[in-house]
Amino acid sequence: MFRYILKRFFVSLITIWILATLTFFLVRILPGDPFTSEKITPEIKANMMKYYGLDKPLPVQYATYMGNLVKGDMGYSLRYKNREVNNIIADAFPASAELGIRSLAFSVTVGLILGIIAALNHNKGWDYASMVIAVIGVSVPSFVIGALVQYLFGIHWKLLPVAQWKSFAHTIMPTFSLGLGTLALIARLMRTSMLEVVGQDYIKTAKAKGLSPAQVTIKHQIRNAILPVVTVLGPLVAALLTGTFVVEQIFAIPGLGRHYVLSIQNLDYTMVMGLTIFFGAFLVFMNFIVDIAYGLVDPRIRVGK
Amino acid sequence: MEISREKFKHVGINEEKSQSIVRPSMTYWQDAWRRLKKNKIAMLGLIVIIVMTIMSIIGPMMVPYNHSDNDLSNTDQSPNSEHWFGTDDLGRDLWARVWMGARVSLFIGLMAALLDTLIGILVGGVSGFYGGKIDMLIMRFIDVMIAIPSMIFIILIMVIVGSGVVPIIISFAITGWLSMARLVRGQILQLKEQEFVLAARTLGANSSRLILRHLIPNTLGVIIVSLTMRIPSAIFTEAFLSFIGLGVKPPMSSWGQLASSGAAVLRVFPYRLFIPAFFISITMLSLNLFGDGLRDALDPRLRK
Numbered sequence: 056m057f058r059y060i061l062k063r064f065f066v067s068l069i070t071i072w073i074l075a076t077l078t079f080f081l082v083r084i085l086p087g088d089p090f091t092s093e094k095i096t097p098e099i100k101a102n103m104m105k106y107y108g109l110d111k112p113l114p115v116q117y118a119t120y121m122g123n124l125v126k127g128d129m130g131y132s133l134r135y136k137n138r139e140v141n142n143i144i145a146d147a148f149p150a151s152a153e154l155g156i157r158s159l160a161f162s163v164t165v166g167l168i169l170g171i172i173a174a175l176n177h178n179k180g181w182d183y184a185s186m187v188i189a190v191i192g193v194s195v196p197s198f199v200i201g202a203l204v205q206y207l208f209g210i211h212w213k214l215l216p217v218a219q220w221k222s223f224a225h226t227i228m229p230t231f232s233l234g235l236g237t238l239a240l241i242a243r244l245m246r247t248s249m250l251e252v253v254g255q256d257y258i259k260t261a262k263a264k265g266l267s268p269a270q271v272t273i274k275h276q277i278r279n280a281i282l283p284v285v286t287v288l289g290p291l292v293a294a295l296l297t298g299t300f301v302v303e304q305i306f307a308i309p310g311l312g313r314h315y316v317l318s319i320q321n322l323d324y325t326m327v328m329g330l331t332i333f334f335g336a337f338l339v340f341m342n343f344i345v346d347i348a349y350g351l352v353d354p355r356i357r358v359g360k
Numbered sequence: 361m362e363i364s365r366e367k368f369k370h371v372g373i374n375e376e377k378s379q380s381i382v383r384p385s386m387t388y389w390q391d392a393w394r395r396l397k398k399n400k401i402a403m404l405g406l407i408v409i410i411v412m413t414i415m416s417i418i419g420p421m422m423v424p425y426n427h428s429d430n431d432l433s434n435t436d437q438s439p440n441s442e443h444w445f446g447t448d449d450l451g452r453d454l455w456a457r458v459w460m461g462a463r464v465s466l467f468i469g470l471m472a473a474l475l476d477t478l479i480g481i482l483v484g485g486v487s488g489f490y491g492g493k494i495d496m497l498i499m500r501f502i503d504v505m506i507a508i509p510s511m512i513f514i515i516l517i518m519v520i521v522g523s524g525v526v527p528i529i530i531s532f533a534i535t536g537w538l539s540m541a542r543l544v545r546g547q548i549l550q551l552k553e554q555e556f557v558l559a560a561r562t563l564g565a566n567s568s569r570l571i572l573r574h575l576i577p578n579t580l581g582v583i584i585v586s587l588t589m590r591i592p593s594a595i596f597t598e599a600f601l602s603f604i605g606l607g608v609k610p611p612m613s614s615w616g617q618l619a620s621s622g623a624a625v626l627r628v629f630p631y632r633l634f635i636p637a638f639f640i641s642i643t644m645l646s647l648n649l650f651g652d653g654l655r656d657a658l659d660p661r662l663r664k
Contacts, residue, residue, distance in 0.1 A: 066503060070507040073505075077508075082520075084520050194648055195637075196637075196640060196644070198603050198623070199633075199640065202619075206626055293509045305623065315515075
């Protein structure tokens with residue numbers, strides 16, 4: 056198990072390093088520089104470039120950046136004067152994280168319940184109803200759901216606040232729009248996995264030794280069926296994270312997703328790099344956790360390789 | 361009535377007849393098509409996809425307006441008999457824009473899916489067939505690359521290459537082939553140990569013939585299913601990018617771009633978002649349903 060964790064950890068580190076390097080060089084190929092849109096004389100521009108270290112040769116810039124990155128310093132934003140990228144991330148991350156965690160909790164609980172209900176009522180009304188919800192959830196993009204609920208509940212019926220991130224009522228619509236797609240995926244996966252497990256011999260054994268149907272379902276069926284769902288949690292977190300880019304924009308939530316989109320449009324080099332690496336590292340870390348969790352719950356994985 | 365021995369006669373065994381095949385033999389593809397036809401939901405999906413494709417071709421021609429022509433005397437019109445879906449803030453006809461957008465979105469979906477499938481087959485095929493060091497290298501490379509979240513990677517590439525239809529397709533292909541290569545490699549590894557490959561090798565088939573004539577055709581079912589699933593995800597990603605302002609830019613239109621500009625005027629003209637949103641959703645739905653049906657038809661073992 057220890058070797059398995061070590062190997063996963065090593066791969067994660069390499070991934071983050073490659074991502075940081077790629078980001079650094081890709082961002083440098085970008086047309087224009089961060090001061091293009093400002094009306095300044097060439098001298099001031101040269102001064103600014105010097106101030107931010109952009110006049111040095113690329114390898115030097117790279118070495119400096121990597122050195123600082125290892126120390127956890129991502130430099131200053133080129134757009135927001137005198138604000139550190141770290142600072143901006145620290146400011147905006149809580150809202151995004153809250154949105155993400157709420158959505159994850161919502162989609163996992165409701166998704167699992169829907170999947171279980173569907174599988175227990177295989178080929179009956181409940182099954183079809185759950186699967187219709189699941190297929191719609193997979194097919195309708197989050198920005199469509201977001202705009203739709205915003206229009207209906209916020210503008211048309213005036214039931215919920217239209218935008219912003221303040222009270223609990225503000226969080227309902229964003230959470231729902233962000234979580235629905237993930238919910239659908241989990242429901243579908245859980246249903247298939249439940250149906251697969253139900254034919255296994257150990258279920259027959261459990262029934263044969265006289266356990267009640269509820270016990271068989273909870274102790275044996277659900278516990279075993281949940282395994283495949285754990286594996287997709289990594290990609291699901293990634294989907295949620297990218298979903299925040301649009302959902303935060305629709306509901307005017309002051310989170311990282313909005314900053315990311317804005318910094319790309321503003322050619323804010325250090326912000327783009329900082330956020331890309333932050334997102335990337337975050338997701339790689341989540342995948343690492345999921346891999347280990349999977350190794351813990353399913354011995355076949357860690358023993359196998 | 362009496363049943364006597366005389367009423368029966370010995371017919372013996374007709375060697376020829378017992379060996380002959382009475383029913384028409386079906387190829388794998390005929391069989392799959394027969395199974396697919398039985399799946400009503402998947403067929404409905406297929407019909408919707410065909411209708412969308414046809415409309416994306418003839419839709420823009422059905423009105424006398426161009427998708428990018430401004431008409432400042434007819435701005436912000438609601439749907440009427442002149443402009444079936446109304447006009448936008450620059451007086452562009454939304455019917456023309458929606459179907460032009462369909463053309464762009466479907467084209468991106470199809471091209472991106474085809475391109476990354478092709479690269480995936482090539483790399484995965486080579487990796488799985490030759491094995492050894494090449495395989496090791498390619499797989500480690502994919503392991504690392506696949507761990508980079510694809511949307512972030514796509515956004516980065518889009519930022520550098522610029523927005524537009526071709527950059528989108530390129531960036532999707534660059535990030536999309538990784539999982540396809542893994543899939544194909546897995547299939548090839550499984551297949552190459554089987555007897556028919558040994559037989560073909562014994563008969564003197566060389567590597568390229570083995571790959572092209574024996575291994576790839578046998579993985580085609582899995583590949584096609586994966587291909588159909590990629591189209592909606594590419595359409596979705598395009599819509600997503602355009603929505604955050606990185607994908608297709610006006611005056612060019614795509615469903616995501618229309619939804620994005622519709623969202624800006626949601627309070628006043630909600631239908632401007634909901635028309636393209638409806639078409640995105642219905643197309644994604646049909647493609648997903650058709651893909652599910654296709655998977656069941658092509659790979660009966662997976663059927664639940």
